[in-house]
Amino acid sequence: MTDDKQAEPVPPNEGALPRPVVKRRRFNASLIWLIPALAAVIGLSLVISNWLQAGPQIVISLQSAEGLDAGKTPVKYKNVVIGRVNKIHLSGDRNHVLVNVALEKSAEGFATKDTRFWVVRPRIGLGGVSGIDTLLSGAFIGADVGDSKEFQDEFKGLENPPSVTNGAPGRSYILHSDDLGSLDIGSPVYYRRIQVGRVASYRLDKDGKGVSLQIFVDAPNDRFVTRSSRFWNASGVDVSLGANGLTLNTQSLATVLAGGVAFRDPPGPHDATPAPEDNAFTLFGDQATAMAPPDGAPTYIRMRFEQSVRGLAVDAPVEFLGINIGKVVSLRLDYDEQKQRFPVLVGALIYPQRLGTAYDKLEALAKAQGESPDLSQMVGRLVDHGLRAQARTGNLLTGQLYVALDFVPKTPKVAFDASAKPLTIPTVPGSFDKLQEQMAEIVDKVNKIPFDSIGHNLDQTLAGLNTTIKKVNGETLPAVNDTLHGVQQTMGTANNALANDSPLQQNLGATLEQVQRMARSLRVLTDYLGGHPEALIRGRHADAKAAPINTTTPAPKPVQGSKP
Amino acid sequence: MNALARAAELDLIACTVCGLVCRNVPGDPHLDGDGIDDAMACPRCGSTLRRRKPNSVARTWALLIAAFLMYIPANVLPIMRTASLHDVDDNTIISGVVELWRAGSPYLAVIVFTASIVVPVLKFLALGTLLLSSQRGSAWARPQRAKLYRLVELIGYWSMLDVFVVALLTALVRFSVLSLVEPLPGVIFFGLTVVLTMFASMSFDPRLIWDGMDSDD
Secondary structure: OOOOOOOOOOOOOOOHHHHEEOOOOOOOOHHHHHHHHHHHHHHHHHHHHHHHEEEEEEEEEOOOOOOOOOOOEEEEEEEEEEEEEEEEEEOOOOEEEEEEEEEHHHHHHHOOOEEEEEEEEEEEEOEEOOOOOHHHHOOOOEEOOOOOOOOOOOEEOOOOOOOOOOOOEEEEEEEEEEEOOOOOOOOOOEOEEEEEEEEEEEEEOOOOEEEEEEEEEOOHHHHOOEEEOOEEOOOEEEEEEEEEEEEEOOOOOHHEEEEEEEEEEEOOOOOOOOOOOOOOEEOOOHHOOOOOOOOOOEEEEEEEEEOOOOOOOOOOOEEEEOOEEEEEEEEEOEEOOOEEEOEEEEEEEEEEHHHHHHHHHHHHHHHOOOOOOOOHHHHHHHHHOEEEEEEEEEEEOOOEEEEEEEOOOOOOOOOOOOOOEEEEOEEOHOOOOOOOHHHHHHHHHHHHHHHHHHHHHHHHHHHHHHHHHHHHHHHHHHHHHHHHHHHHHEEEEHHHHHHOOOHHHHHHHHHHHHHHHHHHHHHHHHHHHHHHHHHHHHHOOOOOOOOOOOOOOOOOOOOOOOOO | OOOOOOOOOOEEEEEOOOOEEEOOOOOOOOOOOOOOOOEEEOOOOOOOEEOOOOOHHHHHHHHHHHHHHHHHHHHHOOEEEEEEEOEEEEEHHHHHHHHHHHHOOOOHHHHHHHHHHHHHHHHHHHHHHHHHHHHHOOOOOOOHHHHHHHHHHHHHHHHHHHHHHHHHHHHHEOOOEEEEEEEOEEEEHHHHHHHHHHHHHOOOOOOOHHOOOOOOO
């Protein structure tokens, strides 16, 4: 679209220079300004979209920014990124770290009052490993939103992940304990050895005299936590030596290492209504203690022992008729100026409630009699009946003592001051001391025996005996010897006389033969006389056939076949 | 009439394509060379005859401003995402430079810094200076300003280095899970910045430097 004109010949006087031709330009210069306008529009649109997408800016204060990275670390809720850390700086007092987080537009609801933020880092504990994915992806900030709608943009970050996320079904309860033991946040809570919850947090009590733990029990198992549930620390290994031998009782090995809490309803009738939210319980040291009847308020008593209490230690049991009703809490020496002795003051805590119905009855009785149902009054009456404290040997091997409150018969009366604070219970010497006393008595008696004179007399007697024995040896025994010789001779003579071939024997044999013969002839005579009594007068009949009488033994026949 | 006369003072105009010198035609509004409503063409080669690039200052300003507007998001937005096994890293130009420096390649950091920060900023400053001084027709340091313009022309292309780095890395580093490099919107804006500054320096007429009042030389 140029309309060129023929270049006119240049006039010579104006120099031989060609003239330019006319050219139409069709481009409007001002259009160039579209480009910056377009650039500005693009830039503006970026700014606007960014501004529209941007959510609230919040500041989280943390103890340390370990693992956090400005511009990179995400903030996640249920593993969905809801924002990003864009700046990390120290607080003015340099005590903690302030982390600026740009939340996304959709996460505006997280900038509310009860939202909690914490840093998720890999944590390795005895109870397990958590946040292992952050080893690769780097730490991130976890969030948990509450119900509040109140806007807030400054938060105090938690140092540990909350073990209970908001809105989780279940209930939390408070446990009071003397110390934390081996428990930690996240320690399991067991019911019949099934994990039903965990320790959510713990803190020291305001007075510093104990620890309060918050535990969370997941639904539906929270209905097993009743008003009368007993909680105990299941970290320990319970070794008991009973009548059945040695039993070892633990919840689980992990519990032994990492700690845990167990709960159970007490045996017997109890209130089984589910406990309300944030109900407070006592955390006992072990199951046996937990299952024991409630102790009630302890009473401090004091006992004054006149003898050594070696083997009595703090925590030694105090037993009443064999029932453990308390424990020794202190042992101190005292000095008695009058007796110049050192009695031992033993302090103990007793739990009257452990007497159970007996205590109730005593109380009722006291009330019925119009007395104050005060423990000291009751003890006073019991002391009148012979209640005494006694340090007894609990274990013969170790020599450990325990304090027994018992009714000692035939004990002398003592004055009992019921109004004394603390309550002082009279004592009697312990069983072992009694034994010692009896031993001492025996030794005394033995001491009284006149061993000296006994020995002296015995000496004299023995000397007399000696002389006697000498006499016997020197004089009597030779005579006896002679006598015995005589006796021996006599016996020899007798032996000779009695021997088979002795003349005495032979004579005796012959004599006896003669006697035999005589007896035979006598018999014949008597027989004949019996038959013929007239023979005494007339003599023998001649024809009388007298019976042949073998007076002589027939001669022995020669033995046939015998060879000469 | 100075000792060093300008073509305009002699009513002459040179063709920038074939070098033919023509004379103005006084009286013809299109051919009188007074800069108003001129429309001249070279009688020999037919290309447009202009005493100066038309609207050079305005165009240059426009393009320069556009380039500057593009330069803001180019620096603010991340230009490259490097993802590795344990880490996803979005880097803007500056943070990339810092990272390179920290990672122990200071030379590379210096090169990138020069190409993507120093050069564009230098261009903005240089072109702005040239524009302002020639608008005011000042005679200050004219030879140096001419050299400055030539320098701007020379270094124009090297600003594309960043864009090439991102493009190359994106193409080369693709190990899906282990590591990955992705270009991000910032690099587009950066490329636009470079292109626009090149156009700006092209649309500036260096002869403007020599226009205006001559000092007492």
